[in-house]
Amino acid sequence: MRALQYFPTIEDPNTRRTLFEVLQWILMGTDVVKNVNKNNASHAVLFEALALVMHLDAEKEMMSQCVALLGKFIAVREPNIRYLGLENMTRMLIVADVQESIKRHQAQIITSLKDPDISICRRALDLLYGMCDITNAKDIVEELLQYLNSADFTMREELSLKAAILAEKFAPDLSWYVDVILQLIEKAGDFISDDIWFRVVQFVTNNDDLQPYAAAKAKEYLDKPAVDEKMVKVCAYILGEYSHLLARRPGCSPKEIFSIIHEKLPSVSTTTIPLLLSAYAKILMHTQPPDQVLQNQIWTIFTKYESCIDAEIQQRAVEYFALSRKGAAVMDILAEMPKFPERQSSLIKKAEDAEADTAEQSALKLRAQQQPSNALVVTDQHPSNGEPLPVFVGQLSVVKAPNTNNTEDHYSTEPVLSQENGNLSQVDQQPPSADPLSDLLGPLAIEGPPGATVQYENSAVSGLESGPDVVDGSAIVPVEVGTNTIQPIGNIAVRFHALCLKDSGVLYEDPYIQIGIKAEWRAHQGRLVLFLGNKNTSPLVSVQALILPPAHLKMELSLVPDTIPPRAQVQCPLEVVNLRPSRDVAVLDFSYKFGTHMVNIKLRLPVVLNKFLQPLPVSAEEFFPQWRSLSGPPLKLQEVVRGVRPMALPEMANLLHSYRIAISPGLDPNPNNLVASTTFYSENTRAIVCLVRIETDPADRTQLRMTVASGDPTLTFELKEFIKEQLVSIPTVAQAPTPAPPAAPPTPQIPPNDPAALLADLL
Structure with a gap:
C-alpha cells in the first residue's frame, strides 16, 4: 500500500474498483482488541490504508466511512490510537470534502482537546481549527475560550492565536468579535501578540456603530482590579478615542474615565506609558471647554514626564502639554484617528494561503512531513500608519520595542569592533535599559508538565544540534534570488560557538557591516548590546533588526535606526529573561541595503542554556x-x-x-x-x-x-x-x-x- 502511494492515481475503473474493495475490507475489518501486539500490527496496516485512500482520492461515500472509523478511534482509551485518529482525521479534512462528516464528531474532538496528553490536545486543536466554519465557529471559539483557563501554558499562545483567527474569519457580528478578543486578552494576556489587539483597534476605528459598544466594554474591563498590561493598552486606546460617546451614561464622565485609566499607570511598563499619555491628551481634547480640575491633573502628569529619561515618553509629554494649551484649536489637532484602509487581514490571508497549498498535496506528501506548524503568521509588518507591528511565526515571536533607556553604570557599552576596521565613530550610544519594575510586572510564565510533548511532538530546533556545515549553508538567506551576493567574512558557526563560551566578540561580518556582541548575565536575566558597525564611507540604509525568540525566552530589543552613518557604530541594547529550561536558540533577522546590494541574514544569538x-x-x-x-x-x-x-x-x-x-x-x-x-x-x-x-x-x-x-x-x-x-x-x-x-x-x-x-x- 505504501508503494502504491508513489504511483499516480489509478485511472482504470476495474483496477480502482478491485483496489477499493480490498481497502474497504481492511478498513471495516480492523477494530481495537485487547492484544497490544495485534493492535499495533493491524493499525499499522489500517493507517497505511487510510493514507492510500486519501492518495487515490476515493469517492465521498468511502471517505465518509473512513471518517466514521476514525471517529471510533478518537473515542478509545488508548492514547496512541486517539492521537493517530485525530491526526489522520485532520489530514482527511485537508485533502477531501469530508467536513460535514467530521462535524458529527465535534463533541468527541472537544473532549480530546481537554486530554491530559498535550500532544493529543494539539492534534485536537488543529482539527477544530480546520473544521471550523460559519455554522460552528461560535461553539468552537467559546470552547477554546473556556479551555484557555486550564490549558497547558505551552499551548496558550497557539490556542489564543487560532481562536483570534477563527473569531475574525467567522464572526457573526463585530460586537461578538470584540467580546472574544477582550476575553482572550483577559484570560491569556501574556500569550497574546500585540497585532491581535491592533486588529481590534482597526475594526473599531472603521465601524462607527461599534465604537460606543467597544468603549463601554473597555471601561468595564479596565475597571477591574487586576488587569493585564495588554488589556490596559487596548482599553486605554479605545477610551481615549471614543469615551466621549459614553458621556451621558452614569460613571462615564471624562473625569471618571481619566481616573479609571490613571489608576493603572503605576503598574505598567515604560512601553505603555506613551499610550496612556495619548489617552489623557484625547480625554482633555474632548472636554471643551476644559474642566479646570481635570486639566490641572493631566497637566501635572505631563509636567512630571517632561524630564523622563525615555525619549518617547518625554517627547509626548512635552508636545501634549504644549498642544493642550492651544484652546479650541486642539480639537482639530487631536481629532479622532482616520479610518484604516480596507484590506483583507494578513492573518486570514496567510491562513488561506497555507490551506490552499496544503490541499494540493497528496496524502503521501502529508505523511512525509513533520508535525505541522503550531501557528500561522499573524499580521502584516507594515500597517497603514507606517509603524512595524510584531508578528508570530510558528511559536517564535518578533519583538521590536522602544528602548527604556534607564541607565545602570555597571553595564559597559564598549564598542566591539575588530582592529582591521579602523577607527569608527559612535552614534546613538545608549546603555541597556533597566526597568526596576520588570521583575515584578513582567509576564508570568509557568511550565506545563515536563516531558508531556515528548511522546509525539517534534521539539523546536535547537540551535546547538546542527553542526557548522549546516549553519554555514543557511545562515545567510537572500532577500531575492540572485541579489544577495555578499559573502560573510569568517565562519559564522565558529563565531557563534565562540560567543557561547565568552561574552563579547564578533557575531557576523561582511565587507559592509560588522555585528558585535557584549553581554552580561545575572541569574535568569541577561543584557546584551548589539554593536552595528558600518565599515564604509557610505551609509547603510533600510536597516532592520528583528528578534525571533523561542518560547522559553522573553526578549526586548531597542529600536534600531533605519540608517547607519558612514564609518559609524550604533548600539542596540537587548533585554533577556529566561523563563524555563530549554536548548532552543533565538534568531536575529537582520537586513540592510548598501548601494544596489540588499542583504538579509539570519543569525543565531548566543543566548544558550549555559x-x-x-x-x-x-x-x-x-x-x-x-x-x-x-x-x-x-x-x-x-x-x-x-x-x-x-x-x-x-x-x-x-x-x-x-x-x-x-x-x-x-x-x-x-x-x-x-x-x-x-x-x-x-x-x-x-x-x-x-x-x-x-x-x-x-x-x-x-x-x-x-x-x-x-x-x-x-x-x-x-x-x-x-x-x-x-x-x-x-x-x-x-x-x-x-x-x-x-x-x-x-x-x-x-x-x-x-x-x-x-x-x-x-x-
Missing part, C-alpha cells in the same frame, strides 16, 4: 545527600553516549568548566571519571542545583556513560542533551578562561567510611 548556569563546586557532605535524594527518572537520567570526540580527561574537564559546570575533584575514586555540579537559573524554576557524573573508557575515548540529576525533570533532560551535544558534535572553538583542576589521582586504599567509596556504592 549562560544561565553558575558553577557550583560542592563537597562530599553536600553532594551525596542530594545525589541520593534524586533516585531515578525523570529527575535522574543516564545515557551511554557514543561518537564522542576523543579527548583527554583534563580537556573534557576544561570543556565542562567553560560551559560553567564546576568539576569536583576527588569525589569519584575512579581516575577516569568526572563529577561536576552547577546551578541553573530561570524565572520559573529559580535556582536549581544540577549534578553530573561522567564515566569514560580509557580504551575507547569515543564513548562514555553520563548521568545527570536535578530537581526539575525538564532541566535534567535539557542539560543532559546539552552536554551530549558539546561532547559529540560541537567543535571546541575557544578555551576556558581558567582551566578546571584535574581529577585527583586515586588513593592506593580507600578507608571504609571514605565518601568516594560511598559514591561508588551509590552509582
Whole structure:
C-alpha cells in the first residue's frame, strides 16, 4: 500500500474498483482488541490504508466511512490510537470534502482537546481549527475560550492565536468579535501578540456603530482590579478615542474615565506609558471647554514626564502639554484617528494561503512531513500608519520595542569592533535599559508538565544540534534570488560557538557591516548590546533588526535606526529573561541595503542554556545527600553516549568548566571519571542545583556513560542533551578562561567510611 502511494492515481475503473474493495475490507475489518501486539500490527496496516485512500482520492461515500472509523478511534482509551485518529482525521479534512462528516464528531474532538496528553490536545486543536466554519465557529471559539483557563501554558499562545483567527474569519457580528478578543486578552494576556489587539483597534476605528459598544466594554474591563498590561493598552486606546460617546451614561464622565485609566499607570511598563499619555491628551481634547480640575491633573502628569529619561515618553509629554494649551484649536489637532484602509487581514490571508497549498498535496506528501506548524503568521509588518507591528511565526515571536533607556553604570557599552576596521565613530550610544519594575510586572510564565510533548511532538530546533556545515549553508538567506551576493567574512558557526563560551566578540561580518556582541548575565536575566558597525564611507540604509525568540525566552530589543552613518557604530541594547529550561536558540533577522546590494541574514544569538548556569563546586557532605535524594527518572537520567570526540580527561574537564559546570575533584575514586555540579537559573524554576557524573573508557575515548540529576525533570533532560551535544558534535572553538583542576589521582586504599567509596556504592 505504501508503494502504491508513489504511483499516480489509478485511472482504470476495474483496477480502482478491485483496489477499493480490498481497502474497504481492511478498513471495516480492523477494530481495537485487547492484544497490544495485534493492535499495533493491524493499525499499522489500517493507517497505511487510510493514507492510500486519501492518495487515490476515493469517492465521498468511502471517505465518509473512513471518517466514521476514525471517529471510533478518537473515542478509545488508548492514547496512541486517539492521537493517530485525530491526526489522520485532520489530514482527511485537508485533502477531501469530508467536513460535514467530521462535524458529527465535534463533541468527541472537544473532549480530546481537554486530554491530559498535550500532544493529543494539539492534534485536537488543529482539527477544530480546520473544521471550523460559519455554522460552528461560535461553539468552537467559546470552547477554546473556556479551555484557555486550564490549558497547558505551552499551548496558550497557539490556542489564543487560532481562536483570534477563527473569531475574525467567522464572526457573526463585530460586537461578538470584540467580546472574544477582550476575553482572550483577559484570560491569556501574556500569550497574546500585540497585532491581535491592533486588529481590534482597526475594526473599531472603521465601524462607527461599534465604537460606543467597544468603549463601554473597555471601561468595564479596565475597571477591574487586576488587569493585564495588554488589556490596559487596548482599553486605554479605545477610551481615549471614543469615551466621549459614553458621556451621558452614569460613571462615564471624562473625569471618571481619566481616573479609571490613571489608576493603572503605576503598574505598567515604560512601553505603555506613551499610550496612556495619548489617552489623557484625547480625554482633555474632548472636554471643551476644559474642566479646570481635570486639566490641572493631566497637566501635572505631563509636567512630571517632561524630564523622563525615555525619549518617547518625554517627547509626548512635552508636545501634549504644549498642544493642550492651544484652546479650541486642539480639537482639530487631536481629532479622532482616520479610518484604516480596507484590506483583507494578513492573518486570514496567510491562513488561506497555507490551506490552499496544503490541499494540493497528496496524502503521501502529508505523511512525509513533520508535525505541522503550531501557528500561522499573524499580521502584516507594515500597517497603514507606517509603524512595524510584531508578528508570530510558528511559536517564535518578533519583538521590536522602544528602548527604556534607564541607565545602570555597571553595564559597559564598549564598542566591539575588530582592529582591521579602523577607527569608527559612535552614534546613538545608549546603555541597556533597566526597568526596576520588570521583575515584578513582567509576564508570568509557568511550565506545563515536563516531558508531556515528548511522546509525539517534534521539539523546536535547537540551535546547538546542527553542526557548522549546516549553519554555514543557511545562515545567510537572500532577500531575492540572485541579489544577495555578499559573502560573510569568517565562519559564522565558529563565531557563534565562540560567543557561547565568552561574552563579547564578533557575531557576523561582511565587507559592509560588522555585528558585535557584549553581554552580561545575572541569574535568569541577561543584557546584551548589539554593536552595528558600518565599515564604509557610505551609509547603510533600510536597516532592520528583528528578534525571533523561542518560547522559553522573553526578549526586548531597542529600536534600531533605519540608517547607519558612514564609518559609524550604533548600539542596540537587548533585554533577556529566561523563563524555563530549554536548548532552543533565538534568531536575529537582520537586513540592510548598501548601494544596489540588499542583504538579509539570519543569525543565531548566543543566548544558550549555559549562560544561565553558575558553577557550583560542592563537597562530599553536600553532594551525596542530594545525589541520593534524586533516585531515578525523570529527575535522574543516564545515557551511554557514543561518537564522542576523543579527548583527554583534563580537556573534557576544561570543556565542562567553560560551559560553567564546576568539576569536583576527588569525589569519584575512579581516575577516569568526572563529577561536576552547577546551578541553573530561570524565572520559573529559580535556582536549581544540577549534578553530573561522567564515566569514560580509557580504551575507547569515543564513548562514555553520563548521568545527570536535578530537581526539575525538564532541566535534567535539557542539560543532559546539552552536554551530549558539546561532547559529540560541537567543535571546541575557544578555551576556558581558567582551566578546571584535574581529577585527583586515586588513593592506593580507600578507608571504609571514605565518601568516594560511598559514591561508588551509590552509582
